[in-house]
Amino acid sequence: MKANCWYGKTTLSVEDVPDPQILNQRDAIVKISSTAICGSDLHLYNGFIPTMQRGDILGHEFMGEVVEVGREVSNLKVGDRVVVPFPIACGNCFFCKEKMFSLCENSNPNAWMAEKMFGHAASGIFGYSHLTGGFAGGQAEYARVPFADVGPIKVPEHLSDEQVLFLSDIFPTGYMGAEMCDIKPGDTIAIWGCGPVGQFSIRSAFLLGAERVIAIDEVPERLKMAEDGGAETINYREESVYERLMDMTGGRGPDACIDDVGMEAHAPAMVEIYDRVKQAMMLETDRPHALREAIMCCRNGGVVSVIGVYGGLIDKFPIGSVMQRSLTIRTGQAHVQRYMQPLLQMIENGDIDPSFVVTHTMSLDDAPHAYDIFKKKEDNCIKVVLKPDWNGNGAAKDDNYTVIH
Amino acid sequence: MSTNQQTGTFDRVVGARPGLPSTSAKRLAKGLGWFSVSLGLAELLAPRAIASLSGVSNKHTGLIRLYGLRELASGIAIFSQKKPTEAVWSRVAGDALDLVSLGVACTAPDAKRGRITFATANVAAVTALDVICAMQLSNGKQGIHANASCVVNRPLEEVYNFWRDFQNLPRFMRHLDSVVDIGEGRSRWKAKGPAGMDVEWEAMIVADVPGEVITWRSLENSDVDNAGAVRFEQAAGGRGTIVKVNFEYQPMAGVLGATVAKLFGEEPNQQLDDDLRRFKQVLEVGEVVVSDATLLGTGYMAQRPARPAAASELEGAEMLPSETATNYGSEERRSEGRII
Numbered sequence: 171m172k173a174n175c176w177y178g179k180t181t182l183s184v185e186d187v188p189d190p191q192i193l194n195q196r197d198a199i200v201k202i203s204s205t206a207i208c209g210s211d212l213h214l215y216n217g218f219i220p221t222m223q224r225g226d227i228l229g230h231e232f233m234g235e236v237v238e239v240g241r242e243v244s245n246l247k248v249g250d251r252v253v254v255p256f257p258i259a260c261g262n263c264f265f266c267k268e269k270m271f272s273l274c275e276n277s278n279p280n281a282w283m284a285e286k287m288f289g290h291a292a293s294g295i296f297g298y299s300h301l302t303g304g305f306a307g308g309q310a311e312y313a314r315v316p317f318a319d320v321g322p323i324k325v326p327e328h329l330s331d332e333q334v335l336f337l338s339d340i341f342p343t344g345y346m347g348a349e350m351c352d353i354k355p356g357d358t359i360a361i362w363g364c365g366p367v368g369q370f371s372i373r374s375a376f377l378l379g380a381e382r383v384i385a386i387d388e389v390p391e392r393l394k395m396a397e398d399g400g401a402e403t404i405n406y407r408e409e410s411v412y413e414r415l416m417d418m419t420g421g422r423g424p425d426a427c428i429d430d431v432g433m434e435a436h437a438p439a440m441v442e443i444y445d446r447v448k449q450a451m452m453l454e455t456d457r458p459h460a461l462r463e464a465i466m467c468c469r470n471g472g473v474v475s476v477i478g479v480y481g482g483l484i485d486k487f488p489i490g491s492v493m494q495r496s497l498t499i500r501t502g503q504a505h506v507q508r509y510m511q512p513l514l515q516m517i518e519n520g521d522i523d524p525s526f527v528v529t530h531t532m533s534l535d536d537a538p539h540a541y542d543i544f545k546k547k548e549d550n551c552i553k554v555v556l557k558p559d560w561n562g563n564g565a566a567k568d569d570n571y572t573v574i575h
Numbered sequence: 576m577s578t579n580q581q582t583g584t585f586d587r588v589v590g591a592r593p594g595l596p597s598t599s600a601k602r603l604a605k606g607l608g609w610f611s612v613s614l615g616l617a618e619l620l621a622p623r624a625i626a627s628l629s630g631v632s633n634k635h636t637g638l639i640r641l642y643g644l645r646e647l648a649s650g651i652a653i654f655s656q657k658k659p660t661e662a663v664w665s666r667v668a669g670d671a672l673d674l675v676s677l678g679v680a681c682t683a684p685d686a687k688r689g690r691i692t693f694a695t696a697n698v699a700a701v702t703a704l705d706v707i708c709a710m711q712l713s714n715g716k717q718g719i720h721a722n723a724s725c726v727v728n729r730p731l732e733e734v735y736n737f738w739r740d741f742q743n744l745p746r747f748m749r750h751l752d753s754v755v756d757i758g759e760g761r762s763r764w765k766a767k768g769p770a771g772m773d774v775e776w777e778a779m780i781v782a783d784v785p786g787e788v789i790t791w792r793s794l795e796n797s798d799v800d801n802a803g804a805v806r807f808e809q810a811a812g813g814r815g816t817i818v819k820v821n822f823e824y825q826p827m828a829g830v831l832g833a834t835v836a837k838l839f840g841e842e843p844n845q846q847l848d849d850d851l852r853r854f855k856q857v858l859e860v861g862e863v864v865v866s867d868a869t870l871l872g873t874g875y876m877a878q879r880p881a882r883p884a885a886a887s888e889l890e891g892a893e894m895l896p897s898e899t900a901t902n903y904g905s906e907e908r909r910s911e912g913r914i915i
Contacts, residue, residue: 173882190883193865195902223868225880242861242902262859262908264728264814276856279869280878282845294866297881304868304881314883316864 172558173227173310174537179217180545182538187227190306190314195242198318200254204331205232205308205534207544207554208339209365210479213433214299215541218455219481221283221300228537230256230296231338232308233331236318243319252322254315255506256339258294258305261320272503277316278303287482292503309537311558323510326518332525332555333517336370340553341524342509344370344430347477348378350500351426358382360415360467361401362460363430363478364392366527366553371428371477372399373522384418386411388436391550395527406438415467423469431460432478448485455482465491465499476501527553533560603708604659607666610701611650618643630690631680638676645669663708670702721843724819725851726810729858734816735786735807737858737903746903747853747863749846749872761794774799800825818854822847849873861902 173187190199208231213219215228233253236246246252258278259271266274274293278284281291283301294316297307306313315322325334344367351359359375361368364387375383376399385396386404393403404414415424433456436442445457464474465488474497492499516522529552532540540554618625622636622643631639649669652662677695680686727734737743741762745751752765752773760780765773776797782790792802801824808817822843853863870884871877879888 175880175882188883188885190867191889193870194862196860196862223878223880225882226868227880227882242905260860260864262728263855264726267728276860276864279864279866279873281852282849282873294864300868300878300881304866304878306867306882314867316866317860 171311172534173306174229174534174556176214176222176226176228177224180215180541182215182228182541184535184537187310190312192238192240193314194316195240196317196319197240198236198243198246198315198322199238200232200234200252200313200315200322201237202232202234202308202311202313202558203251204234204335205229205310205556205558206335206338206340207231207309207537207540207556209367210298210432211541212545213479213481215545216434218433219299219301220287221280223300223304226297226299226304227306227310228297229307229309229313230298231335231340232296232313233325233335233338234313236322237312239318245319246322246324250324251327253325253334253337253510254296254308254313255321255323255337255342255510256295256298257292257321257503257506258296258303258316259320259507260317266320269505269508270502271505271507273505280304295503309534309556311534321507323514325514329517330525332528333523334514335555336366336524336527337506337510337513337517339504339506340366340527341370341513341522342506343367343477343504344372345374345377345509345513346502346504347371347428347430347475348374348380350475350477350502351375351378351428351473353378353380353426355379356381357425358384358419359426359428360384360386360424360464361396361428361430362386362435362464363432364389364396364403365430367477368392368428368430369395369399369527369552370524371430372396372401375428376400377516377521382418384415384424389547391529392552395552398526411463412467419469423467423472425469426473426475427464427468428475429461429464429478433457433480433482435459435461437463445485454485456480456484458484458487462486462488465497468495468497471496473498473500475499477504479503528555530554531560532556534558600708601658603704604653604663607663607701607705607708608650608653608659611646611653611666615643615646615648615650618646628690629677629680629694630687631677631694632683632685635680642669642673642676645672663705666705667702670698670705673698674702719825719843720821720823721847722819722821723844723847723851724817725855726815726817727855727858728815731786731807731809731816734818734858735789738805738807738818738854739783739785739789741791743857747857748850749853762791766799776801818851820847820851857903859904861904861908 171187171189172184175183175185177183192199211228214222236248236250236252238248239246257272259266259274260276263275272293277294278291280300280303284291287301294303294305296305323337348371353359353375357380359380361371361383364385368385372383372385383401384404385401386406387393388405388407393405396403404411435457437459441459445459448454449457461476468474476499517524529550532554534556537556540556543549543551544554618639622639623633625639626633626636649662649666652665653659656662674695677691677698681688681691741754742756744754750766752767755763757763761777763777765775767773776799777794778791779794780789780791782788786807788804788806790804793800803822806819810817856864867883868878868881870879
């Protein structure tokens with residue numbers, strides 16, 4: 171089969187690899203119809219996540235058709251159309267029973283690596299380094315899906331791939347980012363980052379009852395998409411985020427802040443140079459500018475929700491501000507399995523149509539080019555969907571979308 | 576518990592005499608310590624007698640006293656250290672100095688060569704003992720110890736019963752090929768060695784308190800002297816069962832010793848930890864979970880790229896579920912139904 175393989179920093183190759191097969195009795199093999207590139211894939215692409223190995227298949231947002239099931243999988247059958255959640259979770263351990271699926275104790279065979287780095291290991295993840303298990307990813311024609319009796323969700327035929335694909339990650343992730351804010355009616359929520367996850371946080375915050383959502387970014391088309399979702403926007407290249415937010419909230423600050431950026435934040439020049447130098451010298455692994463600013467801006471007693479991905483250590487963390495002002499920090503990889511069914515219901519009800527975020531649809535063969543424009547934010551790229559059997563026809567749902575091919 | 580405690584390995588693992596290792600290397604070290612102290616005192620207090628005994632000139636009593644101080648220091652160091660590796664090596668260095676001094680003394684015009692030769696032979700014999708002892712201590716001859724624990728989200732009785740059936744151990748202990756119950760609390764263990772070298776030994780259950788503890792050790796004259804203990808505790812709040820395992824083995828010399836050492840790896844704790852993770856997987860999810868990267872093992876060196884393996888590669892895989900006869904607990908998991 172064809173698969174998008176990692177060969178080092180910004181080096182990808184779509185090549186022929188062996189087809190996957192059932193290795194555990196609770197596995198299923200899925201023939202992939204659509205797979206997306208996640209913002210967190212760029213951390214791998216840019217070489218910021220350790221324990222990658224040459225030849226690793228990337229991708230953790232995918233869906234398709236079940237073509238084979240293991241002996242122990244009784245809820246799925248060949249031919250089912252499913253979306254696969256990015257965390258791999260067994261459903262039997264303490265954390266799965268508590269519905270904290272991204273903390274599954276049994277799905278990461280390389281847990282010892284993660285324990286050395288983080289103290290404890292979290293779940294396995296598709297195509298996301300050996301630290302999270304070393305599972306082949308879904309930017310391929312087929313994928314082996316462990317614990318297929320727990321993770322994948324069947325989706326109805328009348329919904330398009332683009333409408334349901336993002337149940338695999340960015341919709342639940344954006345939603346959990348907003349849910350962790352404990353939004354009450356009338357709340358003002360500030361969101362750092364208007365990438366795909368940020369876009370879903372904006373819409374989820376409104377769905378959860380926020381009155382105002384203020385979104386922060388620098389990329390015009392992303393700010394535009396945020397405004398389309400009902401958010402007010404701040405371009406941090408043009409004005410001070412802190413001053414503008416205080417101005418908008420009468421000096422009190424937003425009730426909750428969401429960091430939808432993570433470890434590769436961009437910032438006004440001096441701060442960014444400081445963090446880039448420290449990152450390059452291995453004095454910190456992550457550039458936490460968005461997180462620092464979210465903490466400083468949040469109102470007293472508010473919640474800072476961290477859903478952007480961090481991988482290691484940061485410098486100049488304003489713990490004094492957190493403690494002195496009774497802030498609550500909530501964080502985690504999304505417990506996707508917890509959200510798939512209710513969010514699918516919202517899609518069916520027409521409360522939200524996740525396909526709004528797609529700007530590019532391409533063939534799997536074009537994955538290296540797709541990563542390149544996504545990283546550089548060229549061609550107004552916000553979200554790329556890759557299709558293994560894409561022939562370039564009928565791609566555009568709308569004239570606003572750019573079609574490559 | 577049994578009172579059968581002839582091996583130091585067993586003592587430490589089952590905790591009958593914690594902190595009191597009694598290996599031959601440590602006993603030898605103590606003997607050498609006493610030797611150091613007595614010789615040191617003799618050299619300090621009666622340097623003339625020592626000079627005369629070893630056939631060296633009376634003019635060197637000052638030097639002999641100095642050597643006596645050195646001997647005393649070595650002796651005190653041996654007794655003051657828990658594992659006196661450095662102190663015994665310091666004796667080896669002292670021996671070398673003694674031998675050189677005797678060699679120099681031999682060339683003196685007034686040297687009594689017969690006595691010097693006799694003294695040299697004695698020092699050489701002690702040197703040999705010192706070297707053996709120091710090497711044994713440096714090699715970790717007192718046994719390689721591993722311990723690890725995990726929480727299994729299953730009832731205590733089930734967890735205990737699964738372990739008590741030793742024939743289940745190869746399902747999660749990567750280096751074990753088979754364990755066969757041969758009756759009367761005895762079992763025959765077979766481990767996969769590198770390069771097709773298999774290692775076998777027999778073990779007996781030493782103590783077995785249902786739901787609390789199982790201890791076992793290899794029988795006397797086994798190729799691999801080893802012992803293990805596993806304890807079971809109810810986790811607080813009824814949140815499953817805590818399993819704590821201690822394991823120890825004595826490495827031996829020779830090819831077999833090297834093979835066994837490779838089996839247990841350079842990080843025995845890590846390996847036992849990984850075994851326990853697989854134990855938990857079998858009990859909780861029914862089988863050992865594998866990823867593309869870990870088909871050949873979970874260590875750094877064993878990692879494959881995260882991509883499907885070709886059929887030819889799968890043949891070399893160590894632990895595929897196809898080798899697992901049944902998916903443990905399958906019926907029960909089904910009756911619990913899907914969780915989401």
